[in-house]
Amino acid sequence: MSEKEVKSLEEIFEARIARDEKIEPKDWMPEKYRKTHIRQISQHAHSEIVGMLPEGNWITRAPSLRRKAALLAKVQDEAGHGLYLYAACETLGVSRDELYEQLHTGKAKYSSIFNYPTVTWADMGAIGWLVDGAAIINQVPLCNTSFGPYARAMVRVCKEESFHQRQGYEIMLTLCKGTPEQKEMAQDALNRWWWPSLMMLGPTDAESVHTEQSMKWKLKRKTNDELRQQFIDQTVPQADILGLTIPDPDLKWNEETGHYDFGEIDWDEFWQVVKGHGPCNKERMKARVDAWENGAWVRDAAMAYAEKQEGKKLKDVG
Amino acid sequence: MTKKNWPLWEVFVRSKNGLEHRHFGSLHAADAEMALENARDVYTRRNEGVSIWVVESKHITASNPEDNGELFEPAQDKVYRHPTFYDLPDEVKHM
Numbered sequence: 001m002s003e004k005e006v007k008s009l010e011e012i013f014e015a016r017i018a019r020d021e022k023i024e025p026k027d028w029m030p031e032k033y034r035k036t037h038i039r040q041i042s043q044h045a046h047s048e049i050v051g052m053l054p055e056g057n058w059i060t061r062a063p064s065l066r067r068k069a070a071l072l073a074k075v076q077d078e079a080g081h082g083l084y085l086y087a088a089c090e091t092l093g094v095s096r097d098e099l100y101e102q103l104h105t106g107k108a109k110y111s112s113i114f115n116y117p118t119v120t121w122a123d124m125g126a127i128g129w130l131v132d133g134a135a136i137i138n139q140v141p142l143c144n145t146s147f148g149p150y151a152r153a154m155v156r157v158c159k160e161e162s163f164h165q166r167q168g169y170e171i172m173l174t175l176c177k178g179t180p181e182q183k184e185m186a187q188d189a190l191n192r193w194w195w196p197s198l199m200m201l202g203p204t205d206a207e208s209v210h211t212e213q214s215m216k217w218k219l220k221r222k223t224n225d226e227l228r229q230q231f232i233d234q235t236v237p238q239a240d241i242l243g244l245t246i247p248d249p250d251l252k253w254n255e256e257t258g259h260y261d262f263g264e265i266d267w268d269e270f271w272q273v274v275k276g277h278g279p280c281n282k283e284r285m286k287a288r289v290d291a292w293e294n295g296a297w298v299r300d301a302a303m304a305y306a307e308k309q310e311g312k313k314l315k316d317v318g
Numbered sequence: 319m320t321k322k323n324w325p326l327w328e329v330f331v332r333s334k335n336g337l338e339h340r341h342f343g344s345l346h347a348a349d350a351e352m353a354l355e356n357a358r359d360v361y362t363r364r365n366e367g368v369s370i371w372v373v374e375s376k377h378i379t380a381s382n383p384e385d386n387g388e389l390f391e392p393a394q395d396k397v398y399r400h401p402t403f404y405d406l407p408d409e410v411k412h413m
Contacts, residue, residue, distance in 0.1 A: 027383050076363070083360050087344045090326070096346060097323055153343070160364070299348075303322045306349035 006030075017217060022148040025091035033217060036210070037147055038092050039108075040219060045085035046103045046110035052078045053284050054118040055127060063121060070167045071124060077164065081157045088149035104289050112270060113200045115278030122175055122182075122189035128168015130190075130197040130235065136161050137231050138201065141221035169238065176242045183243070190239065191247045198262075199270040201228040207267075232260050326375040327353040329360075331367035339371050347372075 001009075010030050016023070023029055052075045059075065062068035086096055102108035113131055118124070139161065142154040175186040202208060202224035214220035222230075232251075239246050250263030272278065324346040330339035342361045347353035353372040361367070381389060397403050406413065 024383070026380065073363075076359075080360050080363065083345060084343060090344070095323070156343075299324065300322075302348035302352065303324060306352075309349060 017146045023146050024148045034092050038094050041085055041089040041150055042099050043109055045082045046108055048078045048082035050110045050114045050284050053287050054114055057118050058124050074164050077160050084153040084156055088153040091149045112273040113196050115273050115281045116196055117280050120185050122185040125168050125171030126189035126193040128164050129172055130193050132164040134197050134200045134231050137227050146218040172242055187244050190244050194247050198228055198265055229259055232262055236260055324348050327372045328375050329357040330371040332369035333367055
């Protein structure tokens with residue numbers, strides 16, 4: 001294709017997106033659109049898969065059968081969300097194996113929040129309430145994104161995510177109504193998860209390199225700072241109901257703007273964790289790679305069995 | 319041993335009797351039986367279906383968007399296929 005032809009195809013393509021038309025896998029698309037989508041969708045999928053690890057840590061120690069069943073169902077949902085997203089990503093012509101390879105070698109990123117440890121049961125409450133709460137804010141606009149398979153996967157994910165946040169908030173509520181020690185545990189979890197949750201919504205707009213292009217492709221409909229403000233505005237009153245204090249001395253309702261003002265985010269910490277120096281980066285990747293490698297013989301055996309059955313069928317026919 | 323990956327399957331789910339099977343998504347599985355079991359876990363955790371079809375993706379032949387012109391445009395100028403093309407007097411009822 002000549003440069004001129006590509007240029008005119010690009011114009012038609014951008015116009016389709018501007019008209020809110022969806023792009024499907026076999027449609028022509030600019031190489032940059034394909035690459036950006038592979039990067040974002042796979043990052044999202046990896047986050048779901050790695051996100052199972054901090055919570056998996058507490059399944060065997062959940063305080064009641066009710067809590068255990070709910071946590072198990074939530075972690076299973078996350079596996080499901082990862083699978084929807086990997087499948088959407090594969091429609092762009094990348095294989096599942098390549099995607100795993102990128103995760104396991106550290107070439108692909110996942111959400112930095114999952115590199116923090118889950119040290120008490122209250123962390124299960126704080127994760128559901130804050131981390132899933134922030135995730136929902138991020139994900140709801142993606143239900144309208146331009147790439148069909150991604151949008152469809154997000155619709156399914158969003159439908160399921162609401163239970164995750166509610167079960168987390170219920171855990172917090174129960175702890176806050178419990179003994180002083182239990183309430184203290186809930187406060188401690190909020191103290192540790194608050195700032196990483198704010199960071200989870202991404203670097204500030206000034207630092208975010210992909211925002212402009214992503215807005216055009218509807219991969220983003222609001223900027224990171226807008227999403228963060230929305231998260232803070234809706235979460236602070238929820239903390240009030242719990243009777244917990246947000247660990248930010250500068251947090252204050254601003255009558256003029258109709259939003260909460262908040263303190264400085266420690267972006268050095270964020271970049272440290274992104275670059276692999278968070279408290280649990282190594283542990284998470286080791287658990288993930290071990291699970292994949294130790295499962296290799298099962299995958300091979302299942303394949304060998306399937307091939308043998310197929311061979312038998314062919315012989316019967318012959 | 320050369321590495322063999324589980325093939326890709328497309329999943330179709332009937333959400334309730336009376337409705338058609340609809341494409342829900344895809345997944346990897348070693349064989350059809352496993353594809354069905356995985357489809358049940360991945361796509362019907364909340365009563366989304368009463369029946370599942372799985373078909374290996376490589377068996378699906380799809381039209382190419384580049385051919386959309388010759389495939390679908392010929393239908394556009396055949397307005398006589400629609401009931402409103404025909405002029406009838408208002409007195410004619412139930413037609």
